[in-house]
Amino acid sequence: xxxxxxxxxxxxxxxxxxxxxxxxxxxxxxxxxxxxxxxxxxxxxxxxxxxxxxxxxxxxxxxxxxxxxxxxxxxxxxxxxxxxxxxxxxxxxxxxxxxxxxxxxxxxxxxxxxxxxxxxxxxxxxxxxxxxxxxxxxxxxxxxxxxxxxxxxxxxxxx
Amino acid sequence: xxxxxxxxxxxxxxxxxxxxxxxxxxxxxxxxxxxxxxxxxxxxxxxxxxxxxxxxxxxxxxxxxxxxxxxxxxxxxxxxxxxxxxxxxxxxxxxxxxxxxxxxxxxxxxxxxxxxxxxxxxxxxxxxxxxxxxxxxxxxxxxxxxxxxxxxxxxxxxx
Numbered sequence: 480x481x482x483x484x485x486x487x488x489x490x491x492x493x494x495x496x497x498x499x500x501x502x503x504x505x506x507x508x509x510x511x512x513x514x515x516x517x518x519x520x521x522x523x524x525x526x527x528x529x530x531x532x533x534x535x536x537x538x539x540x541x542x543x544x545x546x547x548x549x550x551x552x553x554x555x556x557x558x559x560x561x562x563x564x565x566x567x568x569x570x571x572x573x574x575x576x577x578x579x580x581x582x583x584x585x586x587x588x589x590x591x592x593x594x595x596x597x598x599x600x601x602x603x604x605x606x607x608x609x610x611x612x613x614x615x616x617x618x619x620x621x622x623x624x625x626x627x628x629x630x631x632x633x634x635x636x637x638x
Numbered sequence: 639x640x641x642x643x644x645x646x647x648x649x650x651x652x653x654x655x656x657x658x659x660x661x662x663x664x665x666x667x668x669x670x671x672x673x674x675x676x677x678x679x680x681x682x683x684x685x686x687x688x689x690x691x692x693x694x695x696x697x698x699x700x701x702x703x704x705x706x707x708x709x710x711x712x713x714x715x716x717x718x719x720x721x722x723x724x725x726x727x728x729x730x731x732x733x734x735x736x737x738x739x740x741x742x743x744x745x746x747x748x749x750x751x752x753x754x755x756x757x758x759x760x761x762x763x764x765x766x767x768x769x770x771x772x773x774x775x776x777x778x779x780x781x782x783x784x785x786x787x788x789x790x791x792x793x794x795x796x797x
Contacts, residue, residue, distance in 0.1 A: 485756075485771045485772050485774075486645050488772045489772045489774075489776070489777050489780055490780070492772065493780060493781065493784050496784075497784060517677070517795075518676070518677035518678075518680075518795055519677075519678070521677075521795065597644075612644045613644050613647045613648045613651065615644075615648075617648070618648050621648055621649070621652060622652065624784060625652050625655075625656060625783060625784055625787040626787075628784040628785075628787035628788045628791075629787045629788065629790060629791040630791060631788060631791075632787075632788035632789060632790075632791040632792050633791050633792065633795075636676075636677055636680065636792075
């Protein structure tokens with residue numbers, strides 16, 4: 480009653496819906512708003528956007544789709560809390576990177592064959608994958624989709 | 639290389655991880671904190687929790703697993719914005735309902751056979767389902783999981 484394609488569509492429908500949701504928020508706010516804290520003494524919008532970019536960038540090596548494009552964003556946006564690293568890209572730069580990255584990921588994802596989504600990702604050994612077949616490439620998309628949803632709700636507070 | 643069970647596990651791993659995440663937040667805050675706004679002039683924690691309960695309650699008829707248990711929560715927590723309906727359950731009552739509901743849903747979900755997750759949910763016609771096989775029961779779990787992630791990020795602001 481279902482095919483690989485059905486499952487893949489279910490997961491990517493969610494991924495692209497959340498990306499669109501995030502884009503709608505970004506389009507509705509100015510760079511000045513994006514630089515503000517989402518709530519008093521909380522992360523700034525720029526930190527959340529930088530964090531999403533850094534996490535999504537890491538999907539490339541995890542999925543065997545190439546090297547990270549922005550390795551310099553790991554330190555300020557994954558390893559460090561907001562405001563710890565003072566030298567970070569501007570709101571305008573982060574927006575430009577986000578748009579370019581979404582386009583690159585879309586191209587890369589669309590070139591993956593259906594059956595490849597059920598192969599292991601690069602952070603699991605072939606041995607572990609025998610017993611844990613859910614640790615496949617599609618599961619990376621799924622976990623990053625809920626991660627994106629979590630942070631999209633926070634970014635929406637800037638509106 | 640994969641079975642129904644692999645896909646089902648991928649989706650439910652996310653669902654239960656988010657439920658646990660939400661429980662951890664609820665355990666870390668008092669009823670007084672839960673009644674506060676997540677940010678100035680934003681929804682209160684009780685509204686978000688009531689909203690999640692009402693949305694999750696609606697999964698029962700959508701999945702053909704029974705009637706809604708809390709139909710009275712639709713008006714204040716789905717149809718209305720926060721503070722519009724003044725007569726709403728207390729923070730303590732909402733917590734009790736949440737715990738009971740999570741347990742009930744878990745029991746109901748575990749009784750569903752693997753192949754049934756790929757059957758149509760009750761809000762799609764048999765005719766539409768022929769062309770849109772992704773509109774299955776498992777997709778309800780998936781969409782509610784990203785919805786839960788979105789609101790869990792907001793509830794975390796109460797900590």
